[in-house]
Amino acid sequence: MSKVLLSGNEALARGAYEAGIQVATGYPGTPSSEILEAIAREYGSDIYAEWSTNEKVAMDAAAGAAYSGRRTLVTTKQVGMNVLADSLFYAAYTGSEAGLVIVTADDPGMFSSQNEQDNRWYAKLAKVPLLEPADSQEAKDAVLQAIDISEQYDTPVLIRTTMRVSHSKSIVTLGERSPMPDSVPPFVRNQRKYVCTAMWAKERHPLVEQRLVDLADYAETLASNRVEMRDSSLGMITSGVTYTYVREVFPTASVLKLGMTYPLPRNLIRSFVERVEQAVVVEELDPFLEGEIRAMGLDVKGKAFYPPYDELIPDRLASLSTKAGLIREEAIADPIALDLDLPPRTPVLCAGCPHRSSYYWLAKMGIAVAGDIGCYNLGCLPPFNAQHTMGCMGASIGVLHGMAIAELPEKAVATIGDSTLFHSGLPALANMVHNQGRGVVIVMDNGTTAMTGHQDHPGTDWALHGKGALRIPIEPLVRAMGVEVVEVVDAFDMAAVKDGLDVCLAFDGPSVLITEGLCVQVSKPDLAAYVVDAERCIACGTCFKLGCPAIVKASEIDEKTGKRKAQIDLTLCVGCDMCRQVCPTSAIARPGEETTS
Amino acid sequence: MKRADILVAGVGGQGTLLASNILAEVGLCAGYDVKKSDVLGLAVRGGSVLSHVRWGDEVASPVVRTGGMNYLLAFEPLEALRGLPLMHPDARALCNAQPIIPISVSSGKLEYPADEAIAASLRGSVRSVDLIDATRTAMDLGNPRVTNVVMLGAFSTLFEVDAELWEKVVLASVPTKHADLNAAAFRAGRALLGEEKS
Numbered sequence: 177m178s179k180v181l182l183s184g185n186e187a188l189a190r191g192a193y194e195a196g197i198q199v200a201t202g203y204p205g206t207p208s209s210e211i212l213e214a215i216a217r218e219y220g221s222d223i224y225a226e227w228s229t230n231e232k233v234a235m236d237a238a239a240g241a242a243y244s245g246r247r248t249l250v251t252t253k254q255v256g257m258n259v260l261a262d263s264l265f266y267a268a269y270t271g272s273e274a275g276l277v278i279v280t281a282d283d284p285g286m287f288s289s290q291n292e293q294d295n296r297w298y299a300k301l302a303k304v305p306l307l308e309p310a311d312s313q314e315a316k317d318a319v320l321q322a323i324d325i326s327e328q329y330d331t332p333v334l335i336r337t338t339m340r341v342s343h344s345k346s347i348v349t350l351g352e353r354s355p356m357p358d359s360v361p362p363f364v365r366n367q368r369k370y371v372c373t374a375m376w377a378k379e380r381h382p383l384v385e386q387r388l389v390d391l392a393d394y395a396e397t398l399a400s401n402r403v404e405m406r407d408s409s410l411g412m413i414t415s416g417v418t419y420t421y422v423r424e425v426f427p428t429a430s431v432l433k434l435g436m437t438y439p440l441p442r443n444l445i446r447s448f449v450e451r452v453e454q455a456v457v458v459e460e461l462d463p464f465l466e467g468e469i470r471a472m473g474l475d476v477k478g479k480a481f482y483p484p485y486d487e488l489i490p491d492r493l494a495s496l497s498t499k500a501g502l503i504r505e506e507a508i509a510d511p512i513a514l515d516l517d518l519p520p521r522t523p524v525l526c527a528g529c530p531h532r533s534s535y536y537w538l539a540k541m542g543i544a545v546a547g548d549i550g551c552y553n554l555g556c557l558p559p560f561n562a563q564h565t566m567g568c569m570g571a572s573i574g575v576l577h578g579m580a581i582a583e584l585p586e587k588a589v590a591t592i593g594d595s596t597l598f599h600s601g602l603p604a605l606a607n608m609v610h611n612q613g614r615g616v617v618i619v620m621d622n623g624t625t626a627m628t629g630h631q632d633h634p635g636t637d638w639a640l641h642g643k644g645a646l647r648i649p650i651e652p653l654v655r656a657m658g659v660e661v662v663e664v665v666d667a668f669d670m671a672a673v674k675d676g677l678d679v680c681l682a683f684d685g686p687s688v689l690i691t692e693g694l695c696v697q698v699s700k701p702d703l704a705a706y707v708v709d710a711e712r713c714i715a716c717g718t719c720f721k722l723g724c725p726a727i728v729k730a731s732e733i734d735e736k737t738g739k740r741k742a743q744i745d746l747t748l749c750v751g752c753d754m755c756r757q758v759c760p761t762s763a764i765a766r767p768g769e770e771t772t773s
Numbered sequence: 774m775k776r777a778d779i780l781v782a783g784v785g786g787q788g789t790l791l792a793s794n795i796l797a798e799v800g801l802c803a804g805y806d807v808k809k810s811d812v813l814g815l816a817v818r819g820g821s822v823l824s825h826v827r828w829g830d831e832v833a834s835p836v837v838r839t840g841g842m843n844y845l846l847a848f849e850p851l852e853a854l855r856g857l858p859l860m861h862p863d864a865r866a867l868c869n870a871q872p873i874i875p876i877s878v879s880s881g882k883l884e885y886p887a888d889e890a891i892a893a894s895l896r897g898s899v900r901s902v903d904l905i906d907a908t909r910t911a912m913d914l915g916n917p918r919v920t921n922v923v924m925l926g927a928f929s930t931l932f933e934v935d936a937e938l939w940e941k942v943v944l945a946s947v948p949t950k951h952a953d954l955n956a957a958a959f960r961a962g963r964a965l966l967g968e969e970k971s
Binding site for chain 1: 784785794797798801806807808809810811812819820821832833834835836837838839840841851852854855857858860861862863874875876877878879880881883884885886890891894898899917
């Protein structure tokens with residue numbers, strides 16, 4: 177069998193292939209997005225892969241496919257699980273005809289999320305089994321195991337990774353794909369199982385409870401729940417990538433490594449704790465394992481040493497363990513101290529980004545902005561500082577509505593992207609129209625789900641599976657929903673964006689401004705970079721207010737103001753033209769074109 | 774060699790992820806256990822990108838401890854400095870000399886450290902430092918986008934692993950239509966460090 181390097185997400189995709197999975201759905205979100213992308217890219221002829229409108233829709237579609245006899249996988253990032261959860265809970269009662277696996281990629285350390293929630297609780301809350309792989313090999317194995325468990329115990333199975341598992345690479349031994357039938361039989365008419373109406377769901381609930389009891393017995397026999405006895409003075413109980421950190425920091429300690437973390441193998445845990453002098457639970461985020469183990473009456477410590485926030489990467493694990501007196505920390509080497517102040521390199525809207533025009537005007541006009549999730553969240557940073565709330569996917573429009581209900585003494589605006597609008601913005605817009613709310617919704621339509629790596633959505637004319645897609649245009653959609661004032665403008669036309677915004681702001685009701693402009697990473701324009709005519713530039717700083725990484729300070733200083741003039745970085749500028757439009761002295765032009773006043 | 778813990782530092786868009794993938798792949802082909810960890814997400818929008826690449830007989834954590842890195846491959850001087858606290862004083866560093874000015878400097882009030890200060894800081898911190906203008910070499914070859922492969926060529930001279938193996942992995946990792954350009958870039962990179970160091 178050949179060995180290859182795979183990221184955790186690529187390994188999950190490989191696991192889906194080997195496990196005979198035939199349907200995979202999800203909504204993109206870091207750090208989970210690469211799972212479906214790898215499935216579509218590598219195994220697209222064997223597995224139907226779809227970016228669904230949102231995580232809940234993905235879960236419903238997955239349930240339907242699994243009810244119909246196809247082994248199915250759903251992927252989500254940790255906060256997407258909150259959207260998916262409603263459907264997970266009925267699937268936990270119904271089970272399915274073929275294996276059903278949900279992967280949640282959590283984000284301890286919050287590299288690209290709005291919170292640090294620990295999705296292991298969802299397993300306990302929904303009463304479904306939970307697997308936690310530590311590396312890519314285990315990630316692949318977990319999918320095969322999950323399908324096994326799902327079909328043997330008639331339950332959805334949750335696999336929880338973290339950013340480090342999903343985005344780190346390690347060596348994986350490849351296996352063969354389980355042969356799967358091309359076709360499925362007609363739909364199983366089993367109402368007592370698949371119709372969760374109260375009278376039948378009531379019959380299911382005791383079965384769900386018994387399933388947990390049976391799964392706990394199964395957990396005792398599982399090879400991925402294993403004891404590594406070394407020095408018995410210290411015994412660490414751990415799971416997921418944290419296991420690798422424990423091995424790094426405590427090479428001589430005994431370890432109980434849990435591959436299945438709900439329900440727990442209670443006998444195995446009890447015997448391990450009895451065999452070591454001191455048992456410590458090492459887990460990132462919440463005391464999920466610790467709470468269960470302490471409830472068994474066992475004397476273990478965990479959160480007393482390791483706070484329920486941030487990652488426990490080896491540096492932090494070592495320093496916290498030293499404080500706890502578990503190890504005597506010796507620095508690997510004398511620390512290297514820097515005597516220089518390093519300017520930060522914060523993320524910025526790309527040169528040529530269509531979102532720039534909206535935030536330029538919103539900042540200039542000083543309008544209150546309810547923001548949303550996407551690249552445009554960068555509108556909250558300097559020089560714009562033009563986003564004043566941001567909570568979760570689709571929240572902007574509802575928050576804007578609430579601001580109007582509160583009768584603010586000023587006009588307010590929501591900013592939302594095209595993919596996010598379809599994800600969960602539309603119900604909020606319907607609510608705003610129906611209840612006769614007020615406010616401007618700016619839909620920044622860049623034709624893709626940009627931040628997570630340019631995935632499709634219902635507003636694009638292509639789809640992940642490559643089988644063709646129908647595009648749902650946004651303008652007629654919002655008009656049909658009853659929005660009276662709808663302005664559609666070219667996002668790269670500064671004056672048009674301003675005019676559109678003015679028309680919407682003047683209307684005392686719900687209005688929508690659609691700014692259309694392709695994401696520059698998709699359009700990749702082949703235009704010449706602009707140049708600044710240093711003689712005309714008066715160093716007024718207007719172009720800097722666009723926050724474009726291609727516009728930099730020149731060494732030349734304006735005599736009147738004493739400020740540095742502007743200059744354009746030839747390698748970064750894509751010629752989007754916004755800076756030429758805002759320059760008050762017409763100092764910016766394409767090379768070879770006259771600057772005109 | 775018992776192990777190599779390599780820090781790859783650069784700016785989103787510089788091809789650092791391709792480079793760290795190639796490094797991991799070279800380790801696998803050379804018979805090591807390999808792990809690699811990237812920080813992605815918003816970092817790709819022009820932010821700092823750091824990757825940890827580990828080769829060894831057995832590698833546990835994909836994340837290296839502070840002071841544990843024994844090689845630095847930096848695509849940009851400021852990012853090399855940012856990575857320095859992770860390095861072991863005995864480490865070897867290879868750094869591309871071409872700066873990419875962050876927006877906090879280009880349109881903000883902060884200053885980018887002077888060339889001499891950067892060089893002094895690097896040389897004062899780790900055992901050996903090679904500062905090369907890989908961007909210039911790549912542009913001389915006709916495409917600044919192969920800067921990462923020039924860097925890999927130079928970096929490969931610091932290891933005992935066969936140059937042929939390196940080149941094979943590089944060429945398997947780039948589009949076939951650009952094979953000649955990348956082979957030239959890799960060799961030009963090796964030539965920058967005189968090919969012979971180990």
